Amino acid sequence: MVNKLFLIMLIIGLPLSVVGTLLHWPTVLMFIIYCLTIITLAGYMGRATESLAIVMGPRIGGLLNATFGNAVELIISIFSLKAGLIGIVLASLTGSIIGNLLLVGGLSFLIGGIKYKRQPFNVHDARNNAALLIFAVVVAFVIPEVFSSNMTAQETMNLSVAVSIILIILYLATLFFKLFTHRGVYPSSHEEESTTHEEEPEWGKGKAIIILALATLAVAYVSENLVHTFSEVGETFGWTELFIGVIIVAIVGNAAEHASAVLMALKNKMDVAVEIAVGSTLQVAMFVAPVLVLVSLLFETSMPLVFTWPELISMVTAVFLTIMISIDGESNWFEGLALLAAYLIMGVGFYLL
Template identity: 50%
Template sequence: MRQKLFFGGLIVSFALSAIGHFAHWDMTLQFIISAIAVVFVAGFLGKATESVAHYAGQRLGGFLNATFGNAAELIIAIFLVKEGLFDTVKASITGSIIGNLLLVLGLSLLAGGIKFKQQFFNNQLAEHNATLMIMAVIGLFVPAVFVGAEHFTLNKDHFLSITVACILIVSYLLWLVFSMITHKDVLADKEMNADHGEEPAWSKGVSIILLIVATVMVAFVSEWLVHTLDSFSEKFGLSELFVGAFVIAIIGNAAEHSAAVMLAMKNKIGAAIEIAIGSSLQIALFVAPVLILLSTFFGDTMDIIFTPIELTAIGVAVFIAKSVSRDGTTNWYEGFLLLMVYVILGVAFYLV
């Protein structure tokens, strides 16, 4: 019954979003309908990914969930880059990183910690994740400081941005080789390989097809949502920073929200952390650099220079997430602390 209601909501919201876009309905109404449709489609994406994960294994499944969960944000960002809305893109990248590290991880630890007094995951994986998070901060922090202090020309700015982007992409790809191939056994969690007797929602072939269908649906709804952003922001007096960092990020993170929290409540905290932290790392080390490289093909290179506010938010999120996850154990109170930091940042961003 619940599944029927979900798919009913998915079909209705997607259809209304399409009609609203092509019939040129009121922009605010279009935004609301498209935002609801993105949440349903992202949930569909999460279900399809979780089903594929059953056949691929939990570690690879967590990676797939993070990857396809980020598809909504990546596609939204590509359309924003194409429109030249670089400030909104950077704000959405910031929001995605802090949203995953604070909101998704916080909800997962809180929900899992309420059901289980203490949860455990691979300590070595936690240490590597912490190092990678610091690497991401360095990759975003250094260009901002040097360009701001030395007043680089536009050519130097773009050269530095493209160079750092390439380095971050290589670092991320080698991390996948390290964690998925050469040191797979060392970083594996025992509970991440257990399915607890659960049956997948669909067969392997159907799961893959539905994963592709969900990604295509995300692409369409994302374009319709981006089309409404300017009017929505102006009407409600919201800054590009707040819309990008919180509104788009929360909507785009819907798939990770549902999957990570459900896994944590099944005592698969390692898989939940793989989704939350892995998604943030993917955004910082892969998605953001790829957007910079893609922008060059659209004729106007987006730099990697984030504002002091954005860098502060990312640095704070990385610091608290690193502190919480470094010992390989979690509880509900750590999840609560992450959520409180997210609320503090949300209020600060709203007032900008």
């Protein structure tokens, strides 16, 4: 039923996106069409990566899901940088991090926890991810903000570039650690990995890869047009750049991960669900954000890795709350509700700011 609905939305949404752009339909209407089309395309990306996850295993599957889920946001952010919307890009990175940890993680824990009393996941991965989250968000994001107060704009940009390069190198080392040198060293306490191969993927490996490629190209086209609607939509609804970036762009850009993580939690595959939520956060902080800093050097306005204090405090709070809840290697519905409550409080704050 859901798949048929997504197919209908895609058949209607993609042509409307093209026709509406060419005929210059009202901006607010096109904003809604673009967002729904991107969410639909993200759904197809999520289904394709889920098929690949069944073939390749939960860890690689979760990484693939996070990567292609973040590809949507990366594309939107690059076009935003090109348009000079630095505030929206930084806000969308903030929204992606708190959205993945609190909204995606919270929904997964809540909905999965309603069906199952307790849901175990790999405690060793949880502890390793906790250290990386503290490094990526608390250290790498806070340090440039603290030091920039005594620096010129060029010195701040130089510091941002240096931090970005270090983050990318460490992220690549993290992948090497998880997928090669220590793959299988810390097995899950759950039997998920032993049963994953028995599932039948929705699509074959070749078809899934083709759908991923086509969906990514379509997202790139729609995203470029979406970016041009932000200013007028913000004025119409009274939304600030900060709110558009933290809430709207982050939710639209991460739609594939939201759906996939919740689906995995419903199937009691919490290793994959946690890998999507936390792994995606790490990818945003350690790869997407640094790449955007380096890419911004190619445009007229470069983007330093300097967030506002409300953004920083929200991200740090989300990190520590997630760590405290997930460090024991199991989840329940109440912990999910606590994460969602924190997200709602931050959302109201950004709306009123």
